Amino acid sequence: MTDQVADRFTTDDHFDHFNTYVERTVRAMRASTARDDERRQRPANGEATDLTGRSHAVLSGPWLLPGHDGRLVVYAHVDQAVLRWTESRPGGPDWLGPDVLPAKNVTRLTVAQGRNRYAHLLGRRVRGGDGPLTVDLVYAIQYQAGRPMSEWSSVGNPLSGPGRSASTGLPAAAVTTSGTLYVVAPTAHGHLALRREDAQGRWEPWLDLKVAAALDTPAAVATSTGHVELLAPARGGALTWFQRQPGAALERGHDLGVVPLPGSVTGLETSPGRVTYYLTDVQGGQVVAVRPGEWPVPVGGSPGDGRHAALAATIDGYTCTVLAHRDTEGRVVVGLCPAEDERYGVWWTDTGIACLGDPVLALDAFGRVVVLAVAADGTLTLARQDDGSGLTLGEWIRI
Incomplete structure (x- = not known):
């Protein structure tokens, strides 16, 4: 548990007090979502609409990131493009967009952000006609909220040749405090390959991480x-x-003593230099929190087959972790627990909002939790933490 929380809760009685506080917060969240029942989404068609009125199926995403000026930015990957929405002012509630950012032949995408707030869009680009497909990994950067994105540049592929390059999957990305971009890509037969920038921003050679079991x-x-x-x-x-x-x-x-469902893992820095991973346990079917060097902690939930979202937030002065996932019924579920004390329980609430894909979390310019998801009709919908005590979500709105 963090020092801030530990100073305030040092006995089981104190944790009981915190439990009562969180349970009261969850009841308030449930009451808030019950008021939104009449606004639940229509049957799914999986499409989003851009400024031209064209409809697009969302291929990957969405992502919700804070921009350099405090405005939140949303990205959604569709066929041949990335759609981008930007808050009209920090803290909302109005949005500008979507802007249509070309992404020709990019079939899969991920987005990472550094502490300088630059957004790195990293994708898998496929080319080729009737012959063997050629795959390379490409990236583009948005430096400032609402501004144009850079041109797409190639990161290359750890597997050379048209036939072999198609075995490279969707990469993961991380950006260090110094702004260095790390790219990690799965290749054939369970291998992983790493490429990163050097101190001058030039790409180092691909490095084999010497494993043959990654899924x-x-x-x-x-x-x-x-x-x-x-x-x-x-x-x-x-x-x-x-x-x-x-x-x-x-x-x-x-190796950690839990078998993660592929595609479910999210890592969050829960205290300085210390990462907690949240994942779906294949054997138990529930959410598990695990840190290197510690035993996995089952924390319940009813996750579907998607990725978990995790966010560090301060709720009424308490350092907390907020979690979200799409459950087995296709609805957004939100969880709350003291940071690094999942063993005392995660309090889950079903928001009642149907969604496609995985919900995401972010803090707005005023430190309020924002939950974003692709609604059942394919539009983007979000709820923002209400002012006042507790983690109570306001009305779900479409952007």
Whole structure:
């Protein structure tokens, strides 16, 4: 548990007091979402609409990131483009967009952000006609909220040749405190390859991470202390990598005693230099919190097959972790617990909002929690933490 919370809760009685506080907050959240029942979404068609009135199926995302000026920015990947919405002013509630950012032949996308608030869009680009497909990894950067994005540039591919390059999957990305971009891509036969920038911003050669058991794109986390960590699902557990010093080579850590569902893992820095991973346990089917060197902690929930969202937030002076996922019924579920004390329980609430894909979380310019998801009709919908005590979500609105 963090020092801030530990100073205030040092006995079981004190934790009982915190439990009562969170339970009261969850009841308020449920009451708030019940008032939104009449506004629940129409049957799904999986499409979003851009400024031209064209409809697009959302291929990946969305992502919700804070811009350099405090405005939140939303990205959604559609066919041949990335749609971008930007808050009209910090804290909303109005939005500008969507802006249509070309992404020709980019079939899959991920977005990462550094502490300088630059957004790095990293994708898998496929080219080729009737012959073998050629795949390379490409990236673009948005430096300022609402401004044009850079041109797409190639990161290359750790596997050369048209036939072999198609075996490279969707990469993960992390941006260090110094602004260095790390790219980790799954390749054939369970291998992972790493490429990163050097101190001058030039790409170093691809590096084989010497593993042959990875089942999915890893979760990559850059910490406030300058380190990068990785966790990759494997058949018998979870594979980890760490750095002894910022900028050092990634080393294999101890395997973790839990088998993650591929595509479910999210890493969050829950205290300086310390990462907690949240994932769906294949064996138990529930959410698990795990930190390197510690036993996994089951925390309940009813997750579907998607990725978990995790956010560090201060709620009424308490350092907390906020979680969100799409449950087995297709609805957004939000959880709350003291930071790094998941063993005392995560309090879950079903928002009642149906969604497509995975919900995401962010803090707005005023430190309020924002939950964003693709609604059942394919539009983007979000709820923002109400003013006042507790984590009570306001009305869900469409952007």
